[in-house]
Amino acid sequence: MCLLAGGLCIPDPRYRESLIQEEASMQTGGQVVLNEKEKRLDTRLLKMKQDEVARADFPPAMHFFKARDLIRNSPMFSLLQKMPKGGALHVHDLAMVDIEWLVKNVTYRPLCYMCFTNTQSIRFIFSSQWPEPLPNCSPWNLLETLRAKVVNTTDLDNRIRGKLTLFTDLDPEKVYPNQDVVWDRFEQAFMSMWGLVTYAPVFREYFYQGLTEFYKDNVMYLEVRALLPEIYELDGRTHDKAWTLKTYQDVTRQFTAEHPDFFGTRIILTVHRGANSSVVTEAVEEAMKLQRDFPDIMAGFDLVGREDVGRPLWYFRDALSLPTERGVELPFFFHAGETDLQGTDVDQNLLDALLFNTSRIGHGYALVRHPVAKELSRKKGVALEVCPISNQVMKLVTDLRNHPAAALMSENHPLVISSDDPAMFGASGLSYDFYEAFVGFGGLRSHLGSLKALAINSIRYSSLNASQQEKALTLWQRRWDKFVSENAF
Amino acid sequence: MCLLAGGLCIPDPRYRESLIQEEASMQTGGQVVLNEKEKRLDTRLLKMKQDEVARADFPPAMHFFKARDLIRNSPMFSLLQKMPKGGALHVHDLAMVDIEWLVKNVTYRPLCYMCFTNTQSIRFIFSSQWPEPLPNCSPWNLLETLRAKVVNTTDLDNRIRGKLTLFTDLDPEKVYPNQDVVWDRFEQAFMSMWGLVTYAPVFREYFYQGLTEFYKDNVMYLEVRALLPEIYELDGRTHDKAWTLKTYQDVTRQFTAEHPDFFGTRIILTVHRGANSSVVTEAVEEAMKLQRDFPDIMAGFDLVGREDVGRPLWYFRDALSLPTERGVELPFFFHAGETDLQGTDVDQNLLDALLFNTSRIGHGYALVRHPVAKELSRKKGVALEVCPISNQVMKLVTDLRNHPAAALMSENHPLVISSDDPAMFGASGLSYDFYEAFVGFGGLRSHLGSLKALAINSIRYSSLNASQQEKALTLWQRRWDKFVSENAF
Ligand SMILES: [Zn+2]
Numbered sequence: 018m019c020l021l022a023g024g025l026c027i028p029d030p031r032y033r034e035s036l037i038q039e040e041a042s043m044q045t046g047g048q049v050v051l052n053e054k055e056k057r058l059d060t061r062l063l064k065m066k067q068d069e070v071a072r073a074d075f076p077p078a079m080h081f082f083k084a085r086d087l088i089r090n091s092p093m094f095s096l097l098q099k100m101p102k103g104g105a106l107h108v109h110d111l112a113m114v115d116i117e118w119l120v121k122n123v124t125y126r127p128l129c130y131m132c133f134t135n136t137q138s139i140r141f142i143f144s145s146q147w148p149e150p151l152p153n154c155s156p157w158n159l160l161e162t163l164r165a166k167v168v169n170t171t172d173l174d175n176r177i178r179g180k181l182t183l184f185t186d187l188d189p190e191k192v193y194p195n196q197d198v199v200w201d202r203f204e205q206a207f208m209s210m211w212g213l214v215t216y217a218p219v220f221r222e223y224f225y226q227g228l229t230e231f232y233k234d235n236v237m238y239l240e241v242r243a244l245l246p247e248i249y250e251l252d253g254r255t256h257d258k259a260w261t262l263k264t265y266q267d268v269t270r271q272f273t274a275e276h277p278d279f280f281g282t283r284i285i286l287t288v289h290r291g292a293n294s295s296v297v298t299e300a301v302e303e304a305m306k307l308q309r310d311f312p313d314i315m316a317g318f319d320l321v322g323r324e325d326v327g328r329p330l331w332y333f334r335d336a337l338s339l340p341t342e343r344g345v346e347l348p349f350f351f352h353a354g355e356t357d358l359q360g361t362d363v364d365q366n367l368l369d370a371l372l373f374n375t376s377r378i379g380h381g382y383a384l385v386r387h388p389v390a391k392e393l394s395r396k397k398g399v400a401l402e403v404c405p406i407s408n409q410v411m412k413l414v415t416d417l418r419n420h421p422a423a424a425l426m427s428e429n430h431p432l433v434i435s436s437d438d439p440a441m442f443g444a445s446g447l448s449y450d451f452y453e454a455f456v457g458f459g460g461l462r463s464h465l466g467s468l469k470a471l472a473i474n475s476i477r478y479s480s481l482n483a484s485q486q487e488k489a490l491t492l493w494q495r496r497w498d499k500f501v502s503e504n505a506f
Numbered sequence: 507m508c509l510l511a512g513g514l515c516i517p518d519p520r521y522r523e524s525l526i527q528e529e530a531s532m533q534t535g536g537q538v539v540l541n542e543k544e545k546r547l548d549t550r551l552l553k554m555k556q557d558e559v560a561r562a563d564f565p566p567a568m569h570f571f572k573a574r575d576l577i578r579n580s581p582m583f584s585l586l587q588k589m590p591k592g593g594a595l596h597v598h599d600l601a602m603v604d605i606e607w608l609v610k611n612v613t614y615r616p617l618c619y620m621c622f623t624n625t626q627s628i629r630f631i632f633s634s635q636w637p638e639p640l641p642n643c644s645p646w647n648l649l650e651t652l653r654a655k656v657v658n659t660t661d662l663d664n665r666i667r668g669k670l671t672l673f674t675d676l677d678p679e680k681v682y683p684n685q686d687v688v689w690d691r692f693e694q695a696f697m698s699m700w701g702l703v704t705y706a707p708v709f710r711e712y713f714y715q716g717l718t719e720f721y722k723d724n725v726m727y728l729e730v731r732a733l734l735p736e737i738y739e740l741d742g743r744t745h746d747k748a749w750t751l752k753t754y755q756d757v758t759r760q761f762t763a764e765h766p767d768f769f770g771t772r773i774i775l776t777v778h779r780g781a782n783s784s785v786v787t788e789a790v791e792e793a794m795k796l797q798r799d800f801p802d803i804m805a806g807f808d809l810v811g812r813e814d815v816g817r818p819l820w821y822f823r824d825a826l827s828l829p830t831e832r833g834v835e836l837p838f839f840f841h842a843g844e845t846d847l848q849g850t851d852v853d854q855n856l857l858d859a860l861l862f863n864t865s866r867i868g869h870g871y872a873l874v875r876h877p878v879a880k881e882l883s884r885k886k887g888v889a890l891e892v893c894p895i896s897n898q899v900m901k902l903v904t905d906l907r908n909h910p911a912a913a914l915m916s917e918n919h920p921l922v923i924s925s926d927d928p929a930m931f932g933a934s935g936l937s938y939d940f941y942e943a944f945v946g947f948g949g950l951r952s953h954l955g956s957l958k959a960l961a962i963n964s965i966r967y968s969s970l971n972a973s974q975q976e977k978a979l980t981l982w983q984r985r986w987d988k989f990v991s992e993n994a995f
Pocket residue numbers: 107109352379437
């Protein structure tokens with residue numbers, strides 16, 4: 018253990034080296050054995066990471082809004098973009114697609130109306146007739162007419178864009194001084210987008226466009242948290258949740274047919290945690306029905322919205338016990354621990370999610386402060402869906418090196434990397450979050466094996482059944498080998 | 507374990523409650539049994555903490571420079587100030603005393619000269635003759651003459667004060683945009699103070715004043731990291747390290763005689779980690795000699811200065827092996843892991859400190875990212891000296907709820923709370939750091955038992971021998987009981 022000298026002990030360099038190796042092998046991907054080509058790529062990767070660390074402006078230490086262009090222009094990012102990342106397991110239905118597409122394409126379609134709310138937000142609707150006025154909103158403007166009237170349509174488009182995303186060129190610390198402000202703006206942006214995206218023809222295309230963006234980012238599979246909102250037609254007719262779910266299924270089938278190396282999509286039905294018990298009970302009932310009728314695409318159930326102001330999971334325990342009571346299997350994928358308040362009722366969500374046998378945990382930011390829940394999550398193999406940029410923008414953490422996933426990755430706690438609401442944050446796909454995870458909290462010790470493990474985790478911890486997972490892994494491995502061959506030199 | 511329903515499982519509320527209790531009992535102080543009076547005080551304390559959490563401006567989430575007045579005026583702070591906190595185990599020699607005392611008392615003494623460096627800093631010297639010019643500094647000004655010449659001495663005093671501390675009323679994020687800037691200003695401030703504090707009559711009084719400030723803050727014992735700098739007299743004669751150490755001993759004896767409920771001081775000799783091997787070797791030799799000659803006051807040895815730019819401990823392994831090779835016991839108290847760079851050579855300091863049998867770890871900020879080192883520290887009972895305000899001001903962490911000690915406290919990892927360089931941060935004593943620890947990363951779950959455990963830790967993990975510890979604990983317990991009696995209602 019150490020070299021003896023005069024009855025005392027001085028550290029033996031070989032023992033020291035063995036401890037360093039032991040620690041390195043404990044991290045995510047620490048036991049992955051790389052082949053020759055992978056080792057060459059890993060050497061390039063380490064060099065790239067050292068270059069990132071040596072920068073005066075270290076992107077993971079900065080707010081993503083300021084860091085985005087630095088990241089995008091880095092060789093590291095190009096490489097991560099090309100890398101087959103497996104699945105994105107934590108993405109929300111209405112924040113998948115670059116806002117640019119909504120502004121430049123959707124809002125330019127005919128019969129698009131907009132009004133200005135008295136909370137400095139906007140609302141949209143498509144309608145064959147002049148729509149009924151909305152409460153607390155200005156009279157409707159037909160966008161076509163409005164654009165013809167204004168001098169500078171670019172200004173108008175910028176203004177619209179600013180309402181649909183949190184991303185800003187201004188100082189984000191000034192614009193979003195605290196969690197209350199940023200969550201409020203977040204929910205306003207969702208409501209602004211609502212009327213654009215829930216219009217049936219747009220809805221279909223939006224999802225197709227979302228799949229395209231993730232596919233281009235070399236993501237092969239998605240699990241989408243979806244509210245399955247009421248979708249409307251130009252004449253005001255609406256469709257129910259089953260229709261919406263079927264649309265997701267149809268679009269996925271079409272996309273997969275056109276892109277055979279894309280594996281597919283599954284949907285997690287979500288309801289807002291601000292709702293009351295009877296609404297949540299109804300949503301659980303609906304989820305069980307959809308799970309029975311659409312077993313291929315339905316993955317399970319979750320609650321969304323800001324945990325700190327919503328009701329804790331335990332409040333909904335009767336509703337959440339329904340499936341079990343009826344002997345029906347409805348997998349849960351709970352958001353939990355997206356908080357920095359310790360010891361409150363909401364802070365028990367992590368434990369309760371695990372007690373309700375959640376399949377994964379959305380965020381789990383607070384897990385490191387809960388040793389019992391942490392141990393349970395490890396033992397049961399319940400993976401965390403870590404979304405670094407989301408946690409930073411929503412003001413849980415400033416410097417991403419301080420993200421608790423740094424500790425979790427150092428001990429290979431089950432986790433995957435995801436992007437939550439990339440469109441809201443001015444990101445897209447998964448690569449920006451992979452950059453933050455790998456360069457930010459992965460530290461210099463994480464390597465190609467870590468990235469490989471994260472990609473494999475995203476399939477192993479998905480809701481796919483065993484044989485689907487094998488198929489997906491085979492597909493992923495083929496793409497991975499190609500990626501390594503093309504980039505190892 | 508759970509209630510059965512249709513062959514499946516729903517969470518049993520009693521099982522859930524038992525897990526919540528189990529987790530609560532795992533935290534620092536989680537197993538402390540409170541007596542009736544303590545329970546009453548704990549109820550008050552919880553109420554105070556809830557009031558702090560409910561504030562719009564939550565102090566632990568803010569930079570300390572902005573939070574200080576909010577903290578100082580809170581009922582929680584008054585209570586923590588009155589609380590007997592045990593020992594302060596991580597405090598540096600030249601940052602113990604409120605800067606106000608240096609400005610308003612020391613710089614007003616006769617024969618105090620000041621010059622302005624070309625790095626916008628200042629230097630001082632006391633001298634019976636006009637002092638020799640310093641390189642890179644303006645000609646010397648006799649402060650008495652300068653003050654007679656300037657219109658507004660308050661302005662001058664403010665300017666001097668600003669050079670002696672990092673504390674500022676300006677926006678700290680603007681003034682200190684990154685770690686390089688804040689460390690540079692930190693070292694400049696030390697150099698500015700140097701000539702004031704190393705003047706023999708001031709040196710003695712400075713330390714006495716330091717003991718007074720900690721004593722008033724209800725700290726009963728100190729372990730001071732001391733450079734034992736060359737101390738000078740008015741005529742330029744200087745004293746060696748032994749003289750300086752003896753002065754610490756004399757002042758401590760005087761102070762303890764005057765304040766029988768103060769327990770004492772021990773000194774940890776420090777050398778700057780920017781030094782080369784031969785300087786460090788010499789310092790280790792000196793430390794061994796002092797340890798032999800002054801066993802009562804000498805506690806051991808440490809390296810100081812910014813880890814990220816200094817040499818790693820392993821670089822100095824020959825020097826650090828000397829005591830063992832010679833069969834001499836020289837306890838180490840290494841600063842280690844005060845970094846957010848992961849995977850660098852410096853990031854091995856934690857492991858190396860433990861391999862060199864360090865008695866405690868200064869900061870250990872990075873420990874949660876090092877599972878092997880973490881396990882070693884736990885097994886060997888090597889406590890971390892957690893200094894929350896220091897870590898925030900030196901820009902390792904922004905929102906103190908994200909401090910890694912939150913996770914460590916949740917699992918009762920051995921640790922103590924200390925204040926590092928309170929004068930540099932505009933703090934004093936230990937109470938501000940106790941506030942940040944208790945309200946910030948302790949969360950709502952930490953309670954009076956946690957505070958009690960932290961105080962006891964500060965004696966149990968001190969360098970005092972077993973019988974001294976028992977004496978100190980008895981003294982502390984008496985003060986604690988008085989504190990509880992006076993504040994439980
Ligand atoms: Zn989410």
